[in-house]
Amino acid sequence: MTYDAIILGAGGAGLLAAATAGQADARVLVVDHASEAGKKILISGGGRCNFTNLGTEPKCFLSENPHFVKSALKRYSQFDFLALVEAHGIAFHEKTLGQLFCDGSARQIVDMLLAECRRGGVEIRLSAQIGEIGHRDGRFTVGGDSAPNLVVATGGPSIPKMGATGRAYAIAEQFGLSVVTPRPALVPLTLGGEERLFKEISGVACPVVAKVRDVAFAEAALFTHKGLSGPAILQISSYWSPGETIALTVLTDATDHLRAAKRRMPRAHLKAALAEHLPNRLAEALAARIGLTAELGNLSDKALDAAAETLTRLTFRPTGTEGYAKAEVTAGGIDTAELSSKTMEARKVPGLYAIGEAVDVTGWLGGYNFQWAWSSGVAAGRAIGVAKSGRLGLSV
Template sequence: MRYDAIVLGAGGAGLLAAATAGQAGARVLVLDHADKAGKKILISGGGRCNFTNTGTEPECFLSDNPHFAKSALSRYTQWDFLALVERHGIDWHEKTLGQLFCDGSARQIVAMLLDECARGGVDVRLSTQLGAVIHADGQFRVAGASAPQLVIATGGPSIPKMGATGVAYDIARQFGLGLVAPRPALVPFTLGGDDMPFREISGVSCPATARVRGRSFQEAALFTHKGLSGPAILQVSSYWSPGDTVSLNVLPDAAGKLRAARKRMPRAHMKAALTEHLPVRLADVLSTRIGVTTELGNVSDADLDRAADILTDLTFRPSGTEGYAKAEVTAGGIDTAALSSKTMEARTVPGLYAIGEAVDVTGWLGGYNFQWAWSSGAAAGQAIAMRR
């Protein structure tokens, strides 16, 4: 059968692109090997889907070309997607830092996208093996179907248990599109060596400011049986490279707090002072690392300052990350230099598009990656309709 466009991938980006093109008059086919559409949507946000963020700005995204995302994000904004959610009667709420979630279930977002596709007459075929992608005589042929336009919306290899693969990169290479080395992002760190004591307090979390390479995020940090996790850690992981150190400020104004503790309870020890502000198990490990064993009343200002330096700049050298199995997204991917920022079309292969996580654009934690899926999908969908 012949279509105006074939979309590979029934995730957020692919479904939004298909619905946009279909409702503008294009005949669109969506193909996916999974048995359900939007599998990553269904598990996101604890099953409630953090579908966008009110604070979405281009600065909230990583890419070798930091300007690439600006066009798509400005033409289909977080407010456009929120309006769609509200048109479908989906109740939502805002959590911290502008994160928007469904009151009910992530299934509502998938149902909404499928309904939008149905309104555009889109043909969605699941449980379909893609096989080879053939391009000849101006037509792309996949799984027995053909079209003059093809959209790569198969995502990246993060969360392979959901069926994620690197097929987007295989197709990109086939058509001569460059790649920025993919890597796990929004992913927990593993620790070893001198940092092993922190693995022994698995399950402990605290508010912290995490820093790496000049980037900092203030949210919760979580100590795990493998290393470090929690929102603050996941955020800085996207900027981390092997060999980099990661630092945590777990006690703002530590110097002032320790001096106040010394004055208030001079016969207490460091652990007691830390326990006033931090979980007991974390205070125990930190007091050992600080190494001050005398009563607070006998601790000099210089030693208190050294302790404060540790608490406000607690440094780790991760041995690695937990990889794609635990990564929420994939950083890197299809090089944006190969694509039009306005249409997401490949510059050297007319009719070929790449959108969503497959592309070298990665958002912060908190709904930003979904917004990139919606914005890039809308850009491609509009372009497809114009070219049909």
């Protein structure tokens, strides 16, 4: 069969790209080895899909070229996608930090994308092996099908149990496109040696400020039997490199809190002072780590200030991460220098596009990676649609 575009991958980016191009009269085929479209969407956000973030802006993304995301995000923003969600009558709510979730199920987002694909006459072929990709005389071939446009929307290798692979990088290599070394991102960190002191408080969570170099996130951290997790740690993991230390502030204004506790309860011990602000098990572990055993009234202000310094800069040197199996996304990917920031088309290979997680663009935790999927998918879909009919496609 001949098409105007073949899209590899039936995830968020691929489906919205297909719908956009299809609604501009392009004949589109979506191919995916999965048995169901949008499988990663379905498990996201605890099954309710954190589908975008009201605070989306370029600073919320990592890339070798931090400016690359600007064009796509501006031309199809979080508010554009929100308008599509509202047009389909999907109820949603805002959680902390601008995160938007479905009131019902993540399946509503998948159903919406499939409905938009139907509007564009898109053909979706699931449980299909992609096989070899050919390219000759300006046309790409996938199996027995061909098209002048090929869109790589196969994502990255994060969450392999969902069928994720690094196929996008092999395709990039086939067509001479460079790849920024992929690595797990938004992923728990592992600890070793004496830093496993906190293994005994596995399951304890508390608000922290996590910092690496000059990057900091103020959210919750979770102590696990392997190391550190929770939103603050997942966020900072995208910026962390092996060998670097991570600093946690577990108690802000610690000096003031400890000196006040000394005045109020001089016969109490450090654990009691910490337990006023922290979970009991964490307070006990921190008191043991600091090692002040005297009553507060018998501790000098200098000793308390030193304890406060530990509480505001509790440092860890992670041994690594929990890998792609636990990573929400993949950092790195197809080098943005190879692509047009306006259309996602490869500069050296006309008709070849890369979108979503396959590209070296990684968002923060909280709906940003979905917004990149939507924005980059629409950018490619519009480029294909304009070339076909002069129209932009997606109407909402």
